[in-house]
Amino acid sequence: MIMTYSPEQMQEIKKNKLAKQQEQLAQCGISTAVVNGTLVTVGDYDRNYIDWKHFIIAQIARMGLSNYTEITGWDANELIEDIAEEEQGSNLWFDDAEKYFDAMEGDY
Template sequence: MIEIYSLEQMKMIRNQKRIEQQKEAADSGISTAVVFGQIVTIGDYDCDYHSWKHFIVAQIVRLGFQRYVSLTGWDINELVDDLAGNADPNDDIWLDDAKDYFNAVEANY
């Protein structure tokens, strides 16, 4: 018997599958986030992004500064200063944005 799902049910199933994939990746030591519905990896030479900062910079470029600032509530001057700074590229400020706005899941080390 073929079951027909509503659009809402399909979205829910897809979201649950994504959550499970991200949990599996985290359990394997791989950090992930979601960009345009696709899971991307963060944190190693063979990942999509080398660090959380690298990931966030890519999202800023993709979205544009103004849109990113509007999305996250950052003060644009503070964001520019933090991007230009020498802080650890895996600092919590980048991870927090990734979690809050891009469904990031940190690896279980």
């Protein structure tokens, strides 16, 4: 018997698969986020992104500042100021990653 799925069902299956992969990586201490349906890692030097600030800056570069601020609600000037002033390890960057990119912290 061949199963057929609607596009919505396929999206849900993929989303669940990514969530399961994220949970497995989190249990190994690896932080992750989802970019364009692809799982990326955040953390040490051997990860896709060094830290959450690096991840957010990369997304701003990828999306463009105006698109990023439109999606997140940031004021562009405030965002630029915070990028310049906030520490690398600031929770501010994880909060954005979690809210807009399905980020999950690794269990350390």
